[in-house]
Amino acid sequence: MNLGELTIEEFHQGLVTKKFTALEAVQNLFNHIKKTDKKIGAYLSLDEDGAIKSTEEVDIKISKGESISILAGIPMAIKDNILIKNLPATAASRILENYKASYDASVIKKLKEEQAVFIGKTNMDEFAMGSSTENSSFHITHNPHDPKRVPGGSSGGSAAAVASGQALAALGSDTGGSIRQPADFCGLVGLRPTYGAVSRSGLIAMASSLDQIGPIAKTARDAAILARAIYGKDSMDSTSVGLDLGGDILNPKLKDIESITIGLPIEYFPKEINKDISKGLEMVSQEFKNLKVNFKKISLPHTKYAISSYYIILPAEVSANLARFDGIRYSRIKNKESDNLKKLYFSQKTSGFGTETKRRVILGTFVLSSGYYDDYYKKAQQMRAIISKEFEEVFHEVDVILTPTSPTPAFKIGEKIADPLAMYMSDMFTIPSSLAGLPAISIPTGHKTEEGLPTSFQLIGKKWADATILKIGQLYEKTIGTEGKTAF
């Protein structure tokens, strides 16, 4: 049996009842990875020695009969833009090809305290720019449900690793949907926390006002277990806020949701919506209706402007954040040396950045340049304020918002890569809540297409109501009978 298919609680039970040791589990998993990852391409680098070493203490504790954390010994995959000390952190970019992280991200510090085990660093779109993981500078990643299709992005490697049983759970980062959309495409649960709920220290920044780290897991319950471990205020990230998820986060009660109202925004259910997505969503609504949840049609009229607003603000922040990668401070590409500083900048950046990254850096430089600032950047920020306010207002009438996660199931490799605008549109349902800084979770509906591709729904919560959407997600899994079971 491949132990990577277990949920966190099943794995924990296996450890404490001595069905297997943490070491055996890691060895089992690496065998599975060596057999499967040539076809999937989920990982950019593996750390077998480090993973084996970190199981030692866990196994000693168990053999002595001491209690262990629920995350102790749990093999996890980590997106390559999150720093683990002494391991490569390339963010799938050539410009960081030779970089090794010199400190742990705050979320990694927290997981190390729980004695989680890190298997390796996962593939992604370069610097998290993309929705298909095709923008990785190293290789593409295939969707485990259909290798001809993309796993989504930008956290596509993390999602593919979990969906193919190469890790029990993973961390990704979500700027405009980069956790939720790959979780959707791979039949998993993906949580984007409220902006500020999780420290960004040690996350290679793309767009600082939007980036958040979050879990990709097989079930909402696993996502909640991980959330409990990584949430919290951190002095290294002054935008972080201490949020208590509550002692009952893993014990949601049906009566808690009987009186809630779920909002269905008309803008997220266009007439031309994909028929499988629509079928999945109908199924979800019916299940919730059976649980006596109230529904209300709502309107968020400025939703259609979210893509423009986002794809102006994001490149603007990208162009500032990526200025630091100059071949001087982090790593240097060999054979692109120069005897003069300015020439070195040009040669390093030109050969180090991929097409989409260059496109966004140039776009960002443009929207911020004098003469265009008012027309683009300022307008985008004003639109962001309007979209945020609109959410705030509807949350007086409803408790959570239910939408599709993506307009389509996983698309084919190569289908959208030549048309950046078409690729940007695939984030249309995840971007608005990102702009507003709201928590959102993607959960499989249970309905699959004829080709066997998963479909998902998204729950958007009020600011800091991360626990609410995690609980509703767990109750949904209980209702349709996938609780504690993996979707594959």
Next chain:
Amino acid sequence: MELARLEIDGREEEKLLKDLQKIVGYFDELKELDIESTEPMTGGTDLNNVFRDDKDKQGTNLGSGTNGFPETNDDNFLKIPPVFE
């Protein structure tokens, strides 16, 4: 390109120009709106002025910046090519 410190060759430039025209053209939908009176949202958080006490503090990541330099001299100074020709 000069601002972004990027060199783009002829063929790449053609494709890039076409893509950017399409993308920026799409953004023009914002121009049709009268939203001048709205206060822009300038970040992801509504927190203001996060201060800490003005005291000595030992950083937890001490040395980690300099450890990562690709090229240093014996004193751990960052080594760079000449700035002036």
